[in-house]
Amino acid sequence: MEPDIRIAVDIGGTFTDIEILDAESGAIHQIKTPSTPSDPSVGLLTGIRQASERFGFPMEAVQYLLHGTTIATNAVLERKLPLGAVITTAGFEDVMQIGRHGRTDVYAITLAQPAPLVARRLCFGVTERVNAAGEVTVPLDEAGVRRVAAQIAEAGAKSVAVCLLHAYANPAHERRIGEILSEALPGVAVTLASDISPEIREYERMSTTALNAMLVPIVQRYTDRLAGCLKEELPEAQVYLVQSNGGVAGLAKAGREPARLLLSGPSGGAAAAKRLSATLDEPNLVAVDMGGTSFDVSVVHDGEVAMVNEGEVDGLPVRLPMIEMRTIGAGGGSIAWVDEGGRLRIGPHSAGADPGPACYGKGGTQFTVTDANLLLGRLDGTSFMGGAMPLDPEAARQAAEPIAARLGLTIDQVAAGVIDVANSALATATRLSLFEKGMDPEDFALLSFGGAGGVHACEVAEELGIRRVVFPAHASTLSAWGILWSDIAHDLSATQIGLLSDVAPALSRTAERLVADARALLLEDGVPEAAQRFEWALDLRYAGQAFDLRVPLAGADFSAPGVETATAAFHALHRQRFSYDEPSVPVETVALRLKAVGALAKPTAVSTEAALAAPSGRSRPVHGRHGPLATPVRDRDSIGTTEPVTGPVVVEEPYTSIYLPAGWSILAHASGALVADRLASH
Known part of the structure; x- marks a missing residue:
């Protein structure tokens, strides 16, 4: 039998986590190596080479490489994006600057809006108009598009987002602009809103399209470099990148639609939590992933992970389906500091992988959560990273001295205070993730994973009133373990506004079109029909509401009984989320959604039961x-x-x-x- 090795990699801000599945024996191994922020592929390949030597498999035996990456997220957070331009319908050039004026902090005297992704001087309007029904009311001025293309070339923009009004209803004008730009601006990345986010709400759609366009050069550079390295190192491997929806996509699609990678790594942890929920017979799990840089919270309720239609990165809306998750800057490498009021604070800044916490001995001088855990005895400096990376308690102590002097405390008191502040922040993020869904923490078990999570989990659970904590096998690399079982997934959607009972026939026709499009995408991936699966959802709201809820469907059944079932499910979800429902108010549909899944073959993992060891004493x-x-x-x-x-x-x-x-x-x-x-x- 030919060897069949499958590798899943989760590249975090501090460590690169790798899970290796030997499909022939069913054995699963794990390895962890420091991340290399300047070129993440270096850490990835270093870890795979180490795994090859340690676990005895040849590099050419690797058949699948499933890869979670933070390259897109970090580029947005650090605003290390190429110069971008926007083309929109004339009269709507200010959409990016106006944004939304919702108040996220109702007590703030001033509202700090995130800086627009694209400067106003690079937002161009072209003469055209399509109405909400998809009817062309003003033809496209192609000469005007060519004039704008010349201005974009003169400005030196490397990417262009095309986002016309109501293009979700009729993308013809966007498609034609795309053709003109490809001729006039060779080498410039162009993203059409009708391709990446064909939905209502022009600001969210424009933000998503601009983000995608500006990420294309960055991610394509990375995927091209990765493909080149892997062709030599892993010649037989099929390579997939993890998307925010928990599925994977090939390098070509990931390069075209990099905005779908913004929750690439953390979504693996949510996928693992869902899988473990069934294994552990714990239908309600709140999964907390504490790594070196961040703390991610996802929720499994009744055995399912919630999906949302829109997320946010650094205050910027991303209107794409993604696993519902809350992330805060509180990891093992989060830096402790004292604010102007004399309060001890943690994060969101992190010491990262280089130089890392002071105790790493790489030149870091700032006191972190990991330093505090070492000084409190919760970590053993000699056995850290399996003994491969001993920690220096004296360096941690020196890093704590300025804080101790500022607060008039002992070093141990500072370390204990850092842990208390960190635990409070972790509990708050977890509590909010449940409360906003109308759920009680006491009804959940806490699933703790990530390299830094185990030393905090029980105290966080106490603060939440949770009485059970699960520490899974391979806890430190669980996101990579979750990625190991991923399938190919494509999200398709179609805006359809109207009373659900009235638009049901149109929904049936739209569903047929989405299935045809989905089958074409899966065919490109080489997925046989028997391995294809379709998951449906409707975005519904009460007539007159300005927001909607995503309601999962058992299938695309829009007959009278199917409509009745979907309506009842919406009432129940609204009641759970907001504590009330209004059965007498008509239900309106906003969009139909299809997740097309191409199942990758999954060999059976063998859990090797280790003999019970005697206590060490x-x-x-x-x-x-x-x-x-x-x-x-x-x-x-x-x-x-x-x-x-x-x-x-x-x-x-x-x-x-x-x-x-x-x-x-x-x-x-x-x-x-x-x-x-x-x-x-x-």
């Missing part, structure tokens, strides 16, 4: 709620399935650690996860 002082206490240190494989271990205890494995406070017990689950429960008396 080690202990060290660990700072808990009441100061330092001699605390047992256990290896992960010494936790059994029948005899619970009670806290306080530190549980260590090569790439992460768990701190179990007093009042908690922990057991191993058949899946390989460790499950901690809060004792009844606490």
